[in-house]
Amino acid sequence: MQGFDLPALTPLIEAEEALLRGEGIRAGDRVGWIGLNDPGMLACLFACERIGAVLVPLNWRLAAEELQWIAADAGLALLREGPESGAVTPHAMPSPAPCAALLIGYTSGTTGRPKGAMLSRAALHANAENARRLFALTPEDHVLTVLPLFHVGGLNIQTVPALLAGARVTLLPKFDPEGFFDAVERLRPTLTLLVPAVMTALVRHPRWASADLSSLRAIGAGSSEVPLPLIEAFHARGIPVQQVYGMTETSPIAIAQTRDEALAAPGSIGTAAPLCEARIVLPDGTGAPSGTPGEIEIRGANVMTGYWARPDATAEALHEGWFRTGDIGLQDEAGRFWFTDRLKRVxxxxxxxxxxxxxxxxxxxxxxxxxxxxxxxxxxxxxxxxxxxxxxxxxxxxxxxxxxxxxxxxxxxxxxxxxxxxxxxxxxxxxxxxxxxxxxxxxx
Structure with missing residues (x-):
């Protein structure tokens, strides 16, 4: 399905809702999804929202043992499979404990086992509003999604926000440079989201210099620090690179650039997203002066409610509503944030x-x-x-x-x-x- 919007997705949502209810899925149950990018996953998310169930996206790139561990930890009541990904599919492991989230995103932890960040319906909608304002999303937009939907970046930075804003979305099953260039030239999307490795693959591709990318009024970029030469390569093609900083625990949009800021301050990660706060904190817990590095902390409706079945980890990560990111950054005199290093060894x-x-x-x-x-x-x-x-x-x-x-x-x-x-x-x-x-x- 190409260029679909939310009304076009509605029949799939209704069919998915009927399927889930027929399988006995109730409010608080966890439903896993594994597969390549497909409208069916989005339909499953919206169907879970209608029921009050919880979607748990599974990374098909993981090994069988990793997938089985997540399935058991989440207590999946049902596993839905999308298009063939080559992954070894784990078994559902039903658990009676209910969950009030809409989405549980598993993120690897410093203890060596992933933790499930619980994102509420309110968090996802706050994140979508952040995206709508930052990317100036309108019903006239067309988002090309090439990053995997099993990560909150591919799912929530542009894809779900675009649907909620009335815009269209086209999904590529997975990224490859030729498919990306073909899709941009044929479908003429206005926005897309990339990560540095993908940006590098595009810039080094033989089609980079000649490809018609004129329909793109901007791209979002995130997941790690974006090297300035990559930003400059896209700017040279007339495409602003709007950096987005965040993580699974923040839905993920926490700090980001508008299109104007992307052009004004390349390399900055921007300012706090509209519906959340960001600050720099010194080791003693006090606020860092302008220009002084410290830990980045985030607070807002987009922040997770906690880690699934991990009260100790939740207490360590959240204090007075602030989420400790474990990343080091600084804020300049203009109020812009700059990423400097990782406190954690990710x-x-x-x-x-x-x-x-x-x-x-x-x-x-x-x-x-x-x-x-x-x-x-x-x-x-x-x-x-x-x-x-x-x-x-x-x-x-x-x-x-x-x-x-x-x-x-x-x-x-x-x-x-x-x-x-x-x-x-x-x-x-x-x-x-x-x-x-x-x-x-x-x-x-």
Missing amino acids: IISGGENIYPAELERVLAEVPGLTEYAIIGRPDPRWGEVPVAVIVAEPGFNEAAITARFEARLARFKHPRAILRVPALPRTALGKVQVEKLRALTAGG
């Missing part, structure tokens, strides 16, 4: 979050390793890739690491390189020195 590779603790949990099972750590290394194509830094016993075969990762974690999470060192750099208290690890891997 690696963002091609728009996918990779948490070192998750990979280190696999390394812990490999015989012959005495010390190990995962660190992100800059990569011209993916932004960052994971690298394993190891201390091993004599005669250790690195193939044991590769074998252990097979079928355990998604391919994009596998270490791209293995660096053997005599010892990991540590502080006097025994903590691994992340910056020294980065220096070790930077040239590899």
